[in-house]
Amino acid sequence: MNRKAWIKIIEAIVAILLIVGVAITIISQGYVKIQDTSGKIYSVENSILRGIQLNNTIRNDILNENTLSAETKVNEKIPNYLDCELEVCQMDEFCEPENLPEKDIYTRSIIISANLDTYNPKQLRLFCWQK
Secondary structure, eight states: OHHHHHHHHHHHHHHHHHHHHHHHHHHHHHHHHHHHHHHHHHHHHHHHHHHHHHOHHHHHHHHTTOOHHHHHHHHHHOOTTEEEEEEEEETTOOOOOSSOOSSOOEEEEEEEEEOSSOEEEEEEEEEEEEO
């Protein structure tokens, strides 16, 4: 009789450990997915902004307050799982798009300050979110 009670206790402990192990595995995998997603989005944003920063034509357009080429560059490089919006503003301004969705927004910014002829610093801010 005493032996059956100990076996039941051991079975219950093993069942609890299995449930806890499965729960921990599920929770940790979900957390890793969140980390990977944000890192991936930030990497895309950095790549887009770096491309703008290194392109002299786009830099000149931005310094002359023509943002069409920068916006075109952003639209060409956005992966299909993201929506992004580019804002170009003065250095002393706080800028963000008017209608941001109620989602997690990932943002990166760069400064375009000058070329050989013009000093007119601008701030480029890229806002992205998952579709």
